[in-house]
Amino acid sequence: EVVMTQSPATLSVSPGERATLSCRASQSISLNLAWYQHKPGQAPRLLIWGASTRATGIPARFSGSGSGTEFTLTITSLQSEDFAIYYCQQYNDWFPYTFGQGTKLEIK
Amino acid sequence: QVQLQESGPGLVKPSETLSLICSVSGGSINKYYWSWIRQSPGKGLEWIGYIYYSGSTNYNPSLKSRVFISVDTSRNFFSLNLNSVTAADTALYYCATGVGSGYYYMDVWGKGTTVTVSS
Numbered sequence: 001e002v003v004m005t006q007s008p009a010t011l012s013v014s015p016g017e018r019a020t021l022s023c024r025a026s027q028s029i030s031l032n033l034a035w036y037q038h039k040p041g042q043a044p045r046l047l048i049w050g051a052s053t054r055a056t057g058i059p060a061r062f063s064g065s066g067s068g069t070e071f072t073l074t075i076t077s078l079q080s081e082d083f084a085i086y087y088c089q090q091y092n093d094w095f096p097y098t099f100g101q102g103t104k105l106e107i108k
Numbered sequence: 109q110v111q112l113q114e115s116g117p118g119l120v121k122p123s124e125t126l127s128l129i130c131s132v133s134g135g136s137i138n139k140y141y142w143s144w145i146r147q148s149p150g151k152g153l154e155w156i157g158y159i160y161y162s163g164s165t166n167y168n169p170s171l172k173s174r175v176f177i178s179v180d181t182s183r184n185f186f187s188l189n190l191n192s193v194t195a196a197d198t199a200l201y202y203c204a205t206g207v208g209s210g211y212y213y214m215d216v217w218g219k220g221t222t223v224t225v226s227s
Contacts, residue, residue, distance in 0.1 A: 034212075034213035049212075096168040096170075097155050099152050101152040
């Protein structure tokens with residue numbers, strides 16, 4: 001099973017600033033990585049797939065990068081609605097596909 | 109657009125079977141792969157398994173001996189059964205699908221339903 005490790009566990013950033021979230025895979029997963037945003041009481045929302053492709057309707061301030069074992073989700077010009085928990089998920093190695101433990105993005 | 113809604117008992121006794129339904133609206137269940145994913149308190153997300161509308165399934169090896177996922181194409185829903193539950197199965201259970209991806213990543217999720225295992 002591929003272990004996904006996200007860092008930091010909590011990130012405090014001021015609105016309008018940039019947030020950089022990291023995700024590391026225990027073995028190479030090529031570009032087979034997705035990012036999700038999750039707010040309490042809501043369904044998780046797909047942000048990025050293929051490591052860097054934004055899902056339908058996702059604002060351009062969300063961007064993904066990386067390959068192999070190291071990945072980054074960058075959110076520029078943070079809006080109030082961006083404060084949430086973010087998860088990465090690998091879909092290279094079946095089965096199961098695995099998620100990171102999440103990064104909580106909070107308002108500084 | 110496809111929407112999903114989980115339903116089922118919020119409380120299950122230890123050793124009994126957890127049964128949940130995911131109702132599919134806004135589209136036919138006769139395409140795509142349909143997944144169950146859960147989040148235990150204080151833990152991350154765990155993929156339970158998925159089913160294709162044809163009935164073929166794939167389960168998380170850690171749960172395979174206890175899980176059964178089925179689909180009812182006539183009534184547009186799919187189900188999760190998890191037997192011999194323990195407190196470790198207490199979680200927020202989501203159904204999800206990958207309209208754009210199959211079973212690789214999920215672009216449609218339900219809001220989730222909480223299941224507590226307790227006597």
